[in-house]
Amino acid sequence: MPAADPVDPGPVPDADGPPAGPPGFAVAWSGGRDSTALLHASLRVARGLGLRVHAFHIDHGLQAASADWARRCAAQAARWARAGAPLRFASRRLEGRPGPGDSVEAWAREGRRAALAALAREAGVDLLLLAHHAGDQAETVLLQALRGAGPAGLAAMPARQWRQGLCWARPWREQPRRAIEAYLRRHRLRWIEDPSNAEPVHARNRLRQHVWPALDSAFPQAGSALLRLARHAAEAAENLRALAESDLALLGPAATQALPLVPVLDHPPARARLLLRHWIERQSGHPVPADRFESLWLALTAGRGPAAWPWPGGQLRRYRGLLRWGATAEGCVPDAPPAGLRAEPLPIDSPEPGLPPDWLPRLEARARQGGERFQAGPGRPPRALKKQFQAAGLPAWARQAPLFFLGETLVFVPGLGLDARCALGPGQPRLRLVWQPEGGRPAAGGLA
Ligand SMILES: Nc1ncnc2c1ncn2[C@@H]1O[C@H](COP(=O)(O)OP(=O)(O)OP(=O)(O)O)[C@@H](O)[C@H]1O
Numbered sequence: 001m002p003a004a005d006p007v008d009p010g011p012v013p014d015a016d017g018p019p020a021g022p023p024g025f026a027v028a029w030s031g032g033r034d035s036t037a038l039l040h041a042s043l044r045v046a047r048g049l050g051l052r053v054h055a056f057h058i059d060h061g062l063q064a065a066s067a068d069w070a071r072r073c074a075a076q077a078a079r080w081a082r083a084g085a086p087l088r089f090a091s092r093r094l095e096g097r098p099g100p101g102d103s104v105e106a107w108a109r110e111g112r113r114a115a116l117a118a119l120a121r122e123a124g125v126d127l128l129l130l131a132h133h134a135g136d137q138a139e140t141v142l143l144q145a146l147r148g149a150g151p152a153g154l155a156a157m158p159a160r161q162w163r164q165g166l167c168w169a170r171p172w173r174e175q176p177r178r179a180i181e182a183y184l185r186r187h188r189l190r191w192i193e194d195p196s197n198a199e200p201v202h203a204r205n206r207l208r209q210h211v212w213p214a215l216d217s218a219f220p221q222a223g224s225a226l227l228r229l230a231r232h233a234a235e236a237a238e239n240l241r242a243l244a245e246s247d248l249a250l251l252g253p254a255a256t257q258a259l260p261l262v263p264v265l266d267h268p269p270a271r272a273r274l275l276l277r278h279w280i281e282r283q284s285g286h287p288v289p290a291d292r293f294e295s296l297w298l299a300l301t302a303g304r305g306p307a308a309w310p311w312p313g314g315q316l317r318r319y320r321g322l323l324r325w326g327a328t329a330e331g332c333v334p335d336a337p338p339a340g341l342r343a344e345p346l347p348i349d350s351p352e353p354g355l356p357p358d359w360l361p362r363l364e365a366r367a368r369q370g371g372e373r374f375q376a377g378p379g380r381p382p383r384a385l386k387k388q389f390q391a392a393g394l395p396a397w398a399r400q401a402p403l404f405f406l407g408e409t410l411v412f413v414p415g416l417g418l419d420a421r422c423a424l425g426p427g428q429p430r431l432r433l434v435w436q437p438e439g440g441r442p443a444a445g446g447l448a
Contacts (some may be wrong), residue, residue, distance in 0.1 A: 022086070025127040026053030026120055028112075031057065031073045032190040037180045038172060040189055042129060043085045051087045056119045056128070058112045059093040062104065067093070067405050069192050093129075099357065101341040103348050103429045105202060117164040125166075132157055132170045135177040139207055141233075146203075147289065147427050151240060154233035174227065182235040203349065210429035244278035247271065256282070258322040261300060273297060276323075283325035284313045289428065291378060295421040305382075310422060312356050338365040341404065341412075343431040353423035355411070356432025363411060365402035372403060372410050375420040388416055401435055 024046065026195050029041045044054045055077055057069045068090045077089035092115040098107035120128055140156040148185040160169045172180065184191070215222050248255055251263055259279050264272050270381065272318050276297070277288050289312065296316065299305030300323075309316045314327045341363065346354045368385070376391075383391075391398050394415045401414035411422045414435035424430040 008346075009183075013100045022050055022052045024054055024086070024088075024123075024125055025129065026054040026116075026123065026125045027129045028116055029073060030131075030194070031069050031076075032131075032194055033184065033191045034133060034136075034180055036189055036191040037183045037187075037246040038063055038129060038131040040187060041183065042085060043080065043087060043280060045320055046086050047084075050086075053065060054119070054123045054125055055089045056116055057089070057091040058115045060108045060111065061094050062108065063194075069194075075088060088123070090123065090132070092119060106429060113164075113283070117166050120166050127167050127169060129169050130168060131172060131180075133172045133175050133177055134223065134227060137173055137230060138223045139204060141226040142207060142211075143203060151233045151237040151441070154229060155237050156233075158228045158234070176223075201347075216309050217410070241278065243271075244274050247275045248279060255279075258324050261318070261323055263322050265301065269301075276300075278326070279323075280316065284311060286312045291422060291423070291425055292421070294378075295375075301415045306409055306421075308407045308409055310356075310359055310362075310409055311410065312358065315407060338363055338402075338404065340364070340402075340436060342434045342436055344434065346377060346430050346432050348429065349426050351426055352432065353418060353420070353425055353430050355418060355422065356424055357429055357431055359406055359411065359422075360408055360431060364406070366405055368399070368403055374410060374413055374416060376416065378420045380420065382419075385410075385413065388413075392416055404433075 023043075027035065027042050029035045031103060039053070042053050045402065047050075057070055057073045059066045068207050070093070074089055074091065077087055081087045081089075094108070094111040094115060096111075098104050111303075112273075116128060120126065137156050141154055144156060157170060157173065158169075158412060159173050160167055162168075185191075190211040196202070198205060200209065219225075247267070251270070256279075259276070266272075266403075267275065273293075277293060280288050280293075292309070292311065296309055300318070307318050314325060317324050320321055343355070343357075343360050346352055347359075373382040374383040374385050374388045376388055385403075392415065398415050403410055404412040406422075409422065410419055412418050412433050412435075
């Protein structure tokens, strides 16, 4: 995309008309360097094969200049089409903004995926190309390793993946960045530079700017080794998924809804953990948070502890030896956080633990009844609340605040903070809670 291209003054064209004409496929086109090269290469191939290429551009609406990028993409697409390229351009602007505590990157990614899938449906195509290259893949492996991911995370981005009735493909996943740069030079292509690619607040940008150059000069083979690691991990993840599926099938069809704990825990621990994690992931549709899983595992293997666990996207409940999933915690589901409770989004990389944002509106304030137990930190035993108050040196007046529950689980205690079994760690969107009754002083982890 030429930075100095004349800007098309007209509105951004939308997906125009019902699918008609030659069969085709789509390219997700940000207007940036990599997807501009991919779109151009796709057009050359498609012309020879008599195919149509649909270029889809998503405007996240997060930067002042983004509407202008959409217009520049539209103008470039119109020029290519006039020159005979078999191209159709469509663009969508995302509605809304990230909520408090949401990661902006995750919000943009989710919105972009949904919008790309909708555009593909409207255009009648079931193949969408993304321009990730080998450098992106190596970075993703490294970022996953730094989050302590398991095999599925280390496998990074698949070459092809069916989702929402659409095949998401990365044809250049193993192509080095320099090959794309050479292509751009050869065809004299220009593109849009997104200034947010340089913002150090994003982990990927910090890795790109500070870590990768040092790594590459000390270990020139790092990139290709990380790609190999991703391939090994993808194979391992596939084998593990197959093993967990076959273990689940042996428990009978009812186990997909209600998991019988005795036969699960009869397996050697590593196999039981695999099966449990796999079942939860199937039910919740979310990756399983490692810290939450450890608390659940401890409670299930000890045969005691809570009967319900708040979980991203819903709740797990144990009843008569069966584990069940509920999409929301039943009962007491107010629309807003309880009065006096304030939530502040935590920076994604801050070490401070926080509350999953979707729990906030479901918290319920209750008076202390006695007998509540609270876990002050990861790996520490849950203890009577009274003991925890004493250990924290909280004066009697400060112990009168309400306690905050999700279902039957004690989540937040003003003056003590979040129960460690309910808290998410760095790398995930989460909230700091502050208890501030009208006219009172704020209290987050410790009473101010
Ligand atoms: N706003 C967007 N509209 C359409 N597709 C997008 C958009 N943003 C990203 N993509 C697709 O996802 C791929 C990876 O996105 P990422 O943000 O990592 O881009 P990138 O590495 O900067 O690539 P590019 O140079 O193409 O912007 C892009 O190459 C493109 O295919």
